[in-house]
Structure formats: structure tokens, C-alpha cells
Amino acid sequence: MGLPEGGSVIDNLVRTCSRCVMDESDPGIRFDANGLCDYCRNFDDIIKPNWASGDTGARRLTKLAESIKAAGNRRDFDCIIGLSGGLDSSYAAFVAKERMGLRPLLFHVDAGWNTDQAVGNIEKLVDGLGLDLYTDVVDWEAVKRMQVAFLRAGIPDQDLVQDAAFFSGLYKFARKYKIKHVITGSNFSTECCREPEEWGGYLGIDKALFGDIWSKCGDGKPNNDFPLVDILVYKLWYQKVLGIKVHHPLNLVYYVKKDAEDELESRFGWQRFQHKHHESRFTRFFEDYWLPRRFGYHKRRAHFSSLIMTGQMTRDQALDRISRPEMDEHFLKQEFEYVAHKLGLTVDELKALFDMPKKTFRDYKNKRDLIGMGANMMRILGLEKRYFR
Amino acid sequence: MLRPRIIPCLLVHKGGLVKTQQFKDPKYVGDPINAVRIFNEKEADELMVLDIDATVNKMSPDFALIAKLAAECRMPLCYGGGVTTAEQAARIVDMGVEKVAVSAAAVANPSLLTEMAAAVGRQSVVAVLDVRKHSGLFTAGYELCTHNGKLVHKLDPVAFTKQLQDAGAGEIVINSIDRDGLMQGYDLELATQFKQALKVPLTFLGGAGSLDHMSDLVSNLGVVGAAAGSLFVFKGKYRAVLINYPTPERKIKLCREALNH
């Protein structure tokens, strides 16, 4: 059995940014007179000038730590950190405990796709940092049914299912236990170049979209065990009314991917992943096989571009990595079967979904415009620096 | 030389993994296939998967689930739950499962073990006994239960187990209901009684809260199977679900030190 092919092959006729490696496979990309893409311009004009590093960052970090400690004074823990076992959240946990002196509760959502490496990393951090762990195990049947519905919907945004589970699990917990401070591993250093929306980087958890996909592509029965906190409800209610604050300390410290990996490895025996998001077996499959071969979208372009912009990788190194998949053909073939069987599909059924006509979120009911307005408002107010079109 | 076996024991309830305390309050732990896969990566010695619904609901074994588990599992697998005939046992072994466990059906009819041994070989026949301390004030000792602790049988557990051994069981698993899920150590007194009486490989389940508990079991009893549910599935004071298992180095060290004790 060969793997189904599809999508476009990287070719020289597609225009690429002169500095990073974002290219015209992002349909909305624009280039300036110097051949710089709009992501690079956004980095130069907005992110970099406002990036508090060095002493400024250190001062802000201390201030933040103090306010969190004060708020959580009489409780078992003063904040929670969503931990996936990947680099960003792992380093955020390390910073929170050791640099900021906080007493975080480590919060992990198990949506059924954990790699052994992710689980092992979580264990090493729990033991090494001496912190408590809480796990929210999402009902696997609910995740499976929703994921199959999304595949049947034919859209590129396949990781929304896991994202919804993680995001909703974390914030529901924060709300239930009245936790005011949430720390995440979001950072400019490895994420300043945002994954374009067309590549399945949808703007947030949209209950309208989930609802419509479920009614059109689900199995006809209710899926009430699937956790969903709508992004607008989250931003308005949870943040504004309940006062849950979300912090990104990795933007206030020196955060360079390789150095961070080395530090975690030497301190805790933490194991680095081959690539971003490889802590989830589904995401690894989705980003290394499904998205590139079915749609021609290579998320690694965005990931590497972030590293190029922040001086952690050269353009040539990035182009070289992109010229091959992360995982070899034999491995990908086994993963295709694994994913099919885990979702209760035959390999042929998954192949049929791979070959079906491509759709986008616009083929379903959605609040994209409303969410977009909200994101742009935040940008105008200076509350969001990454670039959304 | 042969070393003790360190065995994760997973309970299946309504198709998902759960963990109980004293056989009550099942807590959802996740997808069985993902757990099997993680134990593969960790090179676990063996895996025991018990379906706790089948017998009480009078259902036959979940063959679809068994096929998936067997296809995924790279270490010896023992499956139990709802097995009442030798034909079912043979079918399960043919799917790629090394051992088939029976409990209630063997207690009701020990000659089932003889039939199973004839069909699949003694080495693939496992009898699981759920044992609890007598609840009466004046009666000492242990009683034998089935159906998730709901039925009590008027039998001396040790003597009866010898009968099951003679009938054809190639391995006996003693499961302490009292210690289940409490993570406070194995019932060594109980374990010793069985070890002295039986000639087949033995495995003990119920109570392991740390690798030290397993060490204690082995240093007291020698080469046995040390099985655990909670220990390999939970972490920390909030009982956060996180699959874990000792590294090969840690495991060998534990076995060696405990046996030399």
C-alpha cells in the first residue's frame, strides 16, 4: 500500500520571502519592494520594537511574579500552567517555578494522542520541579467522534479538535476553581510568524463552526462530552467578567529554542522533540503528512520563519529542512494506519477522506468575522502583536 | 536468571480505561489503545487488561477491543473479562493474546480450566481471584469474591486456589479488594499464604503505591509477578492521570536488589 499523494510539491516557481521562508502557498501573502513578506514587516515594525527583553523584561517579570504571588497567597497554588510536554509549556513551567518563584499547578489535558515522550517529559518536570499535576482526561469517544466529523468536513483546520479540548479543559478548570492567573508557553521567539489561517490556523474555538460541522458531518447523535468553551465567551466572560488573566512569561526572558532544550535536558533529563508540536501524535501526523500532502500547506515554513526572524536559524538551513519531510516514508505509512485505526476507520476510509474535495471553514457556519473584529480591536489597542489579516 | 515481572494492570469499563478504589468509584483514565502504546514504548514486562463489565452484565468478551489491543501490544498480553468457555479462550489466543484470565467462571466451575488448558495449553490459562478480609468481628482470614466484589463464596481461598491450580491454571493472580487503589502497599500476609501453598507462577495485585512496595513484595516472596493499576496510571496527590513505568535500568536494579535482600 502506498501513501496517497496530493497537494503541491515545493517548486521553484512559487515566490518566497527574501528573508524568511514563507511563500505563496499562503494565499494572502504580500511582498514589499525588497521582497520582504508582510510577516517580516510585522516583526520589524511591531513585534521587535515592543519586545521587552533584557532588563526591561526582567523587571516586568518580577512585577508579574509579585502580583501573582499576592493574589494566590492563601491557596495551595497561585497559578496554573497548561502543560503539553512540548518545549514552550515545559520551559514556561520552569520559568514560573525557578525564575518567578511561583507555586504553579501543572495542568495537562489528555486528549488521547500523547506520545510517550510527552508523557515522560511531564513526569520529569513534575518530579524535577517538585510541582503538583492535575490531568483532565477528555472522553476519548467524544474526541474521536469529533475528529472524524472534522475529517469528513474536508477542511484544513484539523487540529481545532485537540486545541478545543486543551483550551476548553484548561479554562473550565480555571473557572471552576476560581483561579485568576493562567500561564502559557506562547512566545514570540518561536511563534512570531503566525501560521496563516488558510493553513488551518483558525482564529480560535468557534462554537458555531463546531456545531455546524457536527450537524453536517457528525454521526447523528449528540456529542455532549466534548468540551467547548467558545473563544468569544472566553474573551468576554472569562477574561473580562471573571477576571482570568493569561500571561506569557517566555516573552520576558531570554528564550532561544536550542538553549532552552539544553537547559531542560541537563536539569531534568527532558527529551527534545524532532520538531514543534511533535508531542501529540495526531498533530505530528497532521503537520507532517495530511496538511502538506492534501493541501500543500507546510506549517514548518511558519515555524522556521519565526526562528529566522529571531536569529535562531538561517534561511538556508530552513530551506534545507523543508526540502524533506520530518518523518520518513515507512514511518508515515505506519502512522497513517495508526491514525485510521485509532479513529475507528479503515485505511481505505481514511484514504477516501484524504482524496475528498477540499473545503474551508467558509463552507460552514462560523463567527470568523466577529472573531476577526475582536482580534483586530485587540491589535489596535496594542493588546495583540502577532499579525492577523 | 528469571526475574520478577512488573505488570501494569488496566481495567476496562464501557470501552474506556478506568481505575477503582476498593473496587468502587471508577474514574475515567483514557483510551486503552493509547495506554498500550505508551507501555510498548516503555518496554513493560507484560500487560494485563481486565474488562470489569462483562461478567456482571453477563456479556461475552469484547472481541473487537481484544483484536485492537492484540494488534497494538508488543509485550505479552493477558486478557480477562466475560470468558466462560474454552472456545472463547481459543478464539482470544488466536487473535494474538498470550494468556486468558478467568475468575467468576472458574470459581463456579473449576473444570473450565481443564478444558481451557486442553484447548490453548496450561501456560495460557490464568485464574484471577478477588480476595477480601472477612468483614465479621469474630471471623479472621479472607473470603473469596466475584462479580466486582458483590458475590461472596463460602470457600477457603488458599485451598480452593490449589484446586484451580490442579485443574489446569498455569498462573494465579491474587487481587486484594481491600488494598485496591489505596496505594499503601501489597497485603504481604495474604501473599505469603498463597506463595507457600502453590507451585505455579503467582502474581499479586492491589495496593502498590510505589516501586518500594514492589521491592518489598519481591524481597519477601522471591520471583513473582508484581502487578499494579494506580501506580502506573496516576501521579501525585491529585491522582493526575499520567502513564508511567520504571525505565529498564531502574527495573533491573529493583529486581536485583530485592532478590538479594
Place this chain on the structure above:
Amino acid sequence: MICIVDYGVGNIQAFLNLFKRLGVEARRVDNAEALSDKDRLVLPGVGHVDHAMQRLNDSGMRPKLEELVMGAKVPVVGICVGMQMLAQGSDEGVLPGLNWVPGRVRAFATQPKSADLPMPHMGWNNLQPRAHSKLFSKGFEDAPQFYFLHSYFFDAEDKQDVAATANYGLDFDAVVSRGHIHGIQCHPEKSHHWGEQLLKNFVEL
């Protein structure tokens, strides 16, 4: 190509899974016509040896197998009871074995050194490979451990045929290699990376 002899006994699926992980083409064969001298053979087996021998005899594949193994010298590996079938006979039963490797299968229970040990021999044990053994020539720098599950063991007549021993009370012949004919008592298909390495070596011999 690897051909797993499916005569109705043994964990065929586990072998198919293992070879798939190794990226080696393997198939199951349950009739004589489909057997070919271009394949390497795997002979699995579990349960009572007489039951296995009877099923093999009834499968109709035995004459072709004899021709391929003894005539065309096709490489073959018998695993667990499949190894025991390679002998002249077994103390466990009455049917004669294939007699492809001279030797007799005996019960641990009849040997003074192992008679008092729990039966069956169940669990992880070390293999001591012999220096000259080709099956262990690659990838066994760390002491190999394998999963065993049996009450009877192979006693090779010609000790030159012994490729590895293991100890359960006594040292017994755990792996034999007589030219192109091999036997493995333990379960390589369930022994993690050691098992994979051993079968990989068989494929690459």
C-alpha cells in the same frame, strides 16, 4: 519475503505486526501450493505439542515443507512450540516431531535442578548466546532478555547446534541453529527490541 506458516496454531498476527514494523514483507500461508522456495519460513506454535503436530500434519503443508527445508534448504525458524516440533519427539506427548534438528524435548519437571521451580517457566530471562552464533552476530551488545512461557525444553543431541542457552534451574538450549534450520524457545515477537533484533538477524542471514 517472509512466510509465516499458518497451520492454525500460534500468534500469526504478532509476527505480521513485527515484520511490518521492521519494514520487511511478510505474509501468512495456509496451503502447500502457496509455499515457495523464495521465502524464508517462520513456524510459530503454542499450546500442547501433540495438538500442534496434529494440526500441522492435517494442514497438508507438511510434505512441501519437508521438501523446501530438507531438500531446497530454505531457511526456517521454529518459535516456541514451533522449535519443539523440530525435535525427534517430546516428553509432553506421543506424536513424533519433524526431526529436522536431532534432539528431544524434555520436561523441566523431570530434571532435578528445575523440578521444584514454579511451572511454567514464565517471564523475562537472559539468553547466553554462543560466540559463533550468526543469529546473535549483530545488535546484541547489551545482555539480551527475552520472554519465556513454557514447561518443556529442547535438548539438542549435537551441542554444536546450540546457538544460545538460558537458565531455569538448569542451563537449557534456548536457541538452536543447524545450518539453515533455527529454533527459538522464547517469544521474540513479544520481547521488544531484543526480539525485533533477533528476527531481523534471521531475515538478513
